[in-house]
Amino acid sequence: MNIKDKKVCEYLALVKANEPKTNSFKNCILAFLIGGAICDVGQAFLNLYSSFFPKDEAQVLTSITMIFLGAFLTGVGVYDKIGAFAGAGSIVPITGFANSIVSPAIEYKKEGFVFGVGSKMFLIAGPVLVYGISTSILVGLLYYLVKVFPGI
Amino acid sequence: MFEFKILHKGAMEKMEYLKAFLVGGLICVVGQILIDKTKLTSARVLVLFVTLGAILQGFGIYQKLVEFAGAGATVPLPGFGYSLAKGAIEEVSKVGFVGAFTGGVSRTAGGISAAVFFGYVISLIFNPRSK
Amino acid sequence: MKVRLKGTMKLGRSTYRFKSNVAISDCFTVVGKKEGQGPLSIYFDMVIEDEYAGQKSWELAEGKLLNIAITKLVQRAGEKPDNIDLILSGDLLNQLSSSHFAARDLDIPFIGIYGACSTFALSVGLASLFVDSGFAKNVIAATSSHFCSAEKQFRYPLELGTQRPPTSQWTVTGAAAFLIKQEDSSQSPKITHFTVGRILDFGIKDPNNMGAAMAPAAFDTIMRHFSDTKRSFDYYDMIITGDLGYVGRKLLDELFKKEGIRFSSELFDCGILMFDPETQNTGAGASGCAASACVFGGYLYKLLRERTFEKILIVPTGALMSQSTALLGESIPVIAHALAIEIV
Numbered sequence: 001m002n003i004k005d006k007k008v009c010e011y012l013a014l015v016k017a018n019e020p021k022t023n024s025f026k027n028c029i030l031a032f033l034i035g036g037a038i039c040d041v042g043q044a045f046l047n048l049y050s051s052f053f054p055k056d057e058a059q060v061l062t063s064i065t066m067i068f069l070g071a072f073l074t075g076v077g078v079y080d081k082i083g084a085f086a087g088a089g090s091i092v093p094i095t096g097f098a099n100s101i102v103s104p105a106i107e108y109k110k111e112g113f114v115f116g117v118g119s120k121m122f123l124i125a126g127p128v129l130v131y132g133i134s135t136s137i138l139v140g141l142l143y144y145l146v147k148v149f150p151g152i
Numbered sequence: 153m154f155e156f157k158i159l160h161k162g163a164m165e166k167m168e169y170l171k172a173f174l175v176g177g178l179i180c181v182v183g184q185i186l187i188d189k190t191k192l193t194s195a196r197v198l199v200l201f202v203t204l205g206a207i208l209q210g211f212g213i214y215q216k217l218v219e220f221a222g223a224g225a226t227v228p229l230p231g232f233g234y235s236l237a238k239g240a241i242e243e244v245s246k247v248g249f250v251g252a253f254t255g256g257v258s259r260t261a262g263g264i265s266a267a268v269f270f271g272y273v274i275s276l277i278f279n280p281r282s283k
Numbered sequence: 284m285k286v287r288l289k290g291t292m293k294l295g296r297s298t299y300r301f302k303s304n305v306a307i308s309d310c311f312t313v314v315g316k317k318e319g320q321g322p323l324s325i326y327f328d329m330v331i332e333d334e335y336a337g338q339k340s341w342e343l344a345e346g347k348l349l350n351i352a353i354t355k356l357v358q359r360a361g362e363k364p365d366n367i368d369l370i371l372s373g374d375l376l377n378q379l380s381s382s383h384f385a386a387r388d389l390d391i392p393f394i395g396i397y398g399a400c401s402t403f404a405l406s407v408g409l410a411s412l413f414v415d416s417g418f419a420k421n422v423i424a425a426t427s428s429h430f431c432s433a434e435k436q437f438r439y440p441l442e443l444g445t446q447r448p449p450t451s452q453w454t455v456t457g458a459a460a461f462l463i464k465q466e467d468s469s470q471s472p473k474i475t476h477f478t479v480g481r482i483l484d485f486g487i488k489d490p491n492n493m494g495a496a497m498a499p500a501a502f503d504t505i506m507r508h509f510s511d512t513k514r515s516f517d518y519y520d521m522i523i524t525g526d527l528g529y530v531g532r533k534l535l536d537e538l539f540k541k542e543g544i545r546f547s548s549e550l551f552d553c554g555i556l557m558f559d560p561e562t563q564n565t566g567a568g569a570s571g572c573a574a575s576a577c578v579f580g581g582y583l584y585k586l587l588r589e590r591t592f593e594k595i596l597i598v599p600t601g602a603l604m605s606q607s608t609a610l611l612g613e614s615i616p617v618i619a620h621a622l623a624i625e626i627v
Contacts, residue, residue: 008486015487015495018533020449020567024188027446031184032177035228039176040169042223047165059226060262066227067263071270074442075278083444088183090444091194092201092228093176094263099444100195101267105275107440110340117275121268124195124443128229129264132202132236133256139210140240140252147244187446191489194445280441282316282334282431282456 027087034082034089042066042093063094070098075106100124172224175217179228198229205233209241235260295511297504298478299408301415305474306466307407307624310580311356313348315430315456317565318577321558326581327457328355334431334456342376345429346384348458349374353385353425356460367391368419371410373402374427374572375454376436381427385458391423399601400497400526401480402426403459403576404620408477410463420464427458428571437490437606450492452528453565455557457573459580469627472587472595476623478508482603488614490604494531494554494567497600500619501527502538504598508621516544520592523583525575525599525619526554528568553578553599575599587626594625 045065049058070093073079079099083090090096104123108116122129179201186197208214214234217225225231236256243255257264292300312327319330329351336344349372357364370389372382373396386393398405406424413419431441433454439445463474483503487496501524509515516522527535532552539545553575554568579597586592600619608615 008484011485011499012487014537015492015534018530018537020530022188022449024185027188028181028184031180035180036173036177036224039172039224039227042176042227043169043172046223046226047168062223062226063260063263064266067266068270071267071274074444075274077278077281077442080283080442080444084446086444087446088187088194088197089177089180091187091198092180092183094227094229094232096444097198097229097232098267098270099442100198101271102274103280103440103442103444105271106278106442107280107435109275109279113275117272121271121275124439125267127195127199128202128232131199132206132233135203135206135233136236136240136256137252139206139237140244140255141249142210143241144244144249144252280431283441 030085031087031089034086035092036089038089038093038095041069066094067098070095071102074099074102097125097128100128168222171221175221175224176228177224179224179230201229202233202236205230206237207233209234209237232260232263235263294476295507297481297507298476298511299412300476300512301411301474303415304465304467305411305415305463306471307474307584308462308464308466308471309356309360310459310461310584311352311359312459312577312581313352313355313457314573314577314581315348317430317453317563318455318457318557321563323556323578323582326585327577328581341429341432341435342380343384345374345376345381345427345432345456345458348429348456349381349385349425349427349460350389352427352458352460353389353423356423356462360462362421362462364389364391367421367423369394369410369413369422370425371396371406371413371422372425373397373406375399375433381429381432382425385425385427398599398618398620399603400428400570400572400574401599401601401618401620402572403525403579404477404597404599404622407461407463407474407622408479408620410461411474411477414463414465422463423460424463425458425460426572426576428454428456428573430454430456430571433571437604447566448491449566450489450494450530451566452493452526452554452568452570453558454571455569455573455577457571457577459573459576461580470588472584472624472626474622475625476508476512476621478504478511478621480504480507480618480620482616482618484614484616486614488609488612490602490609490615492530493526493570493602493615494528495534496602496615497617497619498527498531498534498538500617501525501531501535501598501600504619504621505596508596508623512623519594519596519623521551521583521594522596523551523553523598525552525597525601526568526570527552527600528554528566528570529560530567531600556582587624590626593627594623597622597624
């Protein structure tokens with residue numbers, strides 16, 4: 001290892017040793033509480049819709065409702081405040097997915113509705129769709145193979 | 153007898169909410185630990201979760217979690233992966249090979265369309281604010 | 284080849300000593316709402332509470348702040364815009380949008396420069412070279428930054444619900460303009476030396492930990508300044524870095540400790556002075572071109588004029604990453620420039 005690399009290694013060790021500590025325990029408690037609460041909101045809507053619609057439709061309506069809530073709370077500027085203390089508790093639920101679509105849409109509005117809102121909307125959520133859809137296709141294909149060739 | 157049924161229904165519902173809270177909360181905690189302890193950014197954690205949800209449903213495992221915890225399993229992002237994979241599998245059973253491509257997106261079309269639409273509408277009305 | 288400009292002398296590898304009386308004749312600082320609520324609030328010339336500054340976008344807002352700083356400076360200095368030979372300005376935005384928007388209606392010859400958060404020292408240092416050499420009489424050095432435009436460009440949309448890690452710093456919304464000219468009176472602080480930094484890279488890849496990335500650059504430039512000028516730490520009443528923040532400042536202390544160097548006075552940092560971490564939730568401190576520029580222009584400039592301090596070495600540091608740097612898996616190149624400013 002030459003002198004320059006050695007200096008870099010030493011410095012990185014120094015940085016690590018002096019890192020400010022995240023209070024991960026507190027973050028986890030908050031993530032648990034907020035995440036759980038958001039899921040309960042979803043459960044409430046699911047129960048409500050299930051009284052009027054068949055199960056599958058009720059599920060879709062629940063997703064749409066949760067997405068609307070996330071989108072609306074993002075628009076009024078509340079969701080980022082929730083996210084600041086809830087962390088994963090607001091990122092992981094589907095409301096967080098809506099937040100990740102609406103926040104760049106609002107931000108890039110100044111760059112026009114076609115190229116600003118239209119293309120930047122998927123800045124953060126795009127990878128979720130790419131990997132989610134691709135994985136489901138692979139799962140579907142594997143399932144097909146297993147079905148057609150049960151010997152596998 | 154009638155009162156017992158109402159009480160029982162109330163207790164069942166409360167159990168539902170408790171299970172949803174616990175499971176949903178725990179999935180979020182896993183996400184929080186990944187964000188705090190690893191170099192993964194939150195966007196990468198979401199990609200990981202949606203992929204895992206799809207894979208777990210491939211093995212039929214996530215279905216069991218959904219039956220147990222309801223919204224506690226479907227609201228967090230692995231639930232989106234679960235939905236995509238479930239759709240793909242069901243469509244393959246119905247129409248064969250092509251179903252792998254059509255099933256996932258058609259089952260989650262409601263959510264995806266809502267996200268696009270509401271994203272657009274909300275951006276028409278609101279502006280970004282400083283913190 | 285040693286270049287010898289009239290009046291200026293090059294010392295060692297990196298330092299320019301100005302032989303004539305290059306002074307910061309006046310300066311004007313404009314800041315945003317949060318900065319106007321911080322510990323230094325009374326020192327700034329103007330606080331603009333509207334984050335849009337009456338404009339349609341963050342980029343235009345930042346340009347407006349910079350435009351106000353420059354025009355108010357010219358007004359207060361009693362100069363006509365025609366008498367200003369040159370503007371040297373820079374900011375964080377792609378292609379220096381803020382500086383270009385700001386200068387659009389000023390009709391003054393313009394040079395744009397990029398030094399990220401070290402732009403204050405870079406612009407004032409270069410302005411001093413123009414003035415000391417006699418090529419220009421009145422030069423304005425200016426810089427700006429804006430929390431919202433910086434977040435949009437370098438990090439995440441404002442409404443995204445993410446948590447800010449404890450090493451993250453808060454980009455200052457503000458602008459500062461400095462009038463550099465030759466002055467013989469002892470009223471205005473003089474720029475005596477400009478040490479040009481070199482690009483370093485100590486392997487930090489995290490754009491949320493700029494303090495750690497920049498600390499080695501501050502260390503390197505400070506050591507070079509002392510080696511070139513043959514001065515020691517005790518020469519200065521105050522040595523202050525730009526925006527290392529709490530994390531970077533601590534690391535700089537450690538780097539000096541490792542070399543066995545102690546100072547008689549405390550090492551300060553503009554990023555630490557700008558905000559109150561207890562009440563303002565600003566993480567590891569302030570950052571942005573305006574951090575060092577506004578803290579110096581508003582606060583330290585007054586302390587120099589009052590002779591509370593007489594000799595300051597200010598070392599603004601810059602993290603020279605682009606939007607792609609982190610995605611490409613690259614670490615962050617950094618730089619620090621130093622200005623020795625003294626009242627004689």
